[in-house]
Amino acid sequence: MIASDVLVAQNVGFAIIAALMIFGALRVVTTNNVVHAALWLVVVLAGAAAQYILLAAEFVAVTQVMVYIGAVMVLFLFGTMLTRARIGAEKDLNNKNWYIGLPVAGLLLVTILIALKDGFGDEKMPADADLFTVAQVSDLIFGPYLLPFWALSFLLLAAVIGAIVLARRD
Amino acid sequence: MFVNQFLMLAAILFCIGVYGVIVRKNAVLVLMSIELILNSVNINLIAFSLRNGSADGHTFALYVIAVAAAEVGVGLAMVLLMYRNRRSVGLDELSGMKG
Numbered sequence: 004m005i006a007s008d009v010l011v012a013q014n015v016g017f018a019i020i021a022a023l024m025i026f027g028a029l030r031v032v033t034t035n036n037v038v039h040a041a042l043w044l045v046v047v048l049a050g051a052a053a054q055y056i057l058l059a060a061e062f063v064a065v066t067q068v069m070v071y072i073g074a075v076m077v078l079f080l081f082g083t084m085l086t087r088a089r090i091g092a093e094k095d096l097n098n099k100n101w102y103i104g105l106p107v108a109g110l111l112l113v114t115i116l117i118a119l120k121d122g123f124g125d126e127k128m129p130a131d132a133d134l135f136t137v138a139q140v141s142d143l144i145f146g147p148y149l150l151p152f153w154a155l156s157f158l159l160l161a162a163v164i165g166a167i168v169l170a171r172r173d
Numbered sequence: 174m175f176v177n178q179f180l181m182l183a184a185i186l187f188c189i190g191v192y193g194v195i196v197r198k199n200a201v202l203v204l205m206s207i208e209l210i211l212n213s214v215n216i217n218l219i220a221f222s223l224r225n226g227s228a229d230g231h232t233f234a235l236y237v238i239a240v241a242a243a244e245v246g247v248g249l250a251m252v253l254l255m256y257r258n259r260r261s262v263g264l265d266e267l268s269g270m271k272g
Contacts, residue, residue: 128176
């Protein structure tokens with residue numbers, strides 16, 4: 004009985020967070036203000052972090068908050084600030100081809116949803132799953148997945164050098 | 174909790190991101206839509222990780238987060254360069270490669 008109560012609470016939490024995330028995502032792609040889009044993106048990213056906690060992934064949730072909401076959003080706001088003469092509503096943020104974008108996104112959504120319904124149906128998550136510990140994740144990163152980790156380090160180095168070379172003024 | 178509810182949430186976010194990439198003209202907003210897409214992929218990875226009971230998905234979600242951070246850094250540097258050269262970040266004005 005206690006377990007079913009917890010599951011009901013989880014489902015209600017999932018529904019609220021999911022609704023917030025979808026609304027925020029829609030605002031990101033429809034709003035007329037770049038700064039507002041960045042702030043709605045924060046809602047979506049924080050909601051994703053909450054879903055990770057629901058899915059027993061605490062380390063990824065913390066990383067999401069630190070990297071995305073901490074670092075990437077600051078980068079976005081800086082980018083907005085540096086490429087914009089004024090901060091406010093604008094008219095010409097969209098292309099004229101929404102009549103291409105809407106059918107493409109809608110068809111993709113319908114296709115994926117049908118495939119998911121066929122593929123997974125009523126399959127349930129394991130109800131009494133343990134929390135994934137940081138030790139488990141780090142054992143994987145520094146064990147079997149060490150080579151991608153090295154590649155990623157090299158990629159980050161290349162990105163840092165590339166960003167400096169691109170943005171330097173001389 | 175069903176497996177499908179997380180996968181469907183990720184699918185909806187993915188399609189909203191695709192719509193944003195197609196429709197938006199401002200380069201910064203296109204980068205934000207790409208972030209939406211990468212996040213939906215991360216939700217999928219974490220959901221399958223819980224379903225299969227292994228932490229492999231967590232590892233790859235962390236890698237995706239790192240790649241997204243690198244992508245935003247380089248992407249915003251490119252947008253900045255574009256703004257410096259053309260005084261605009263409209264993607265439809267980048268027609269220099271058209272014959």
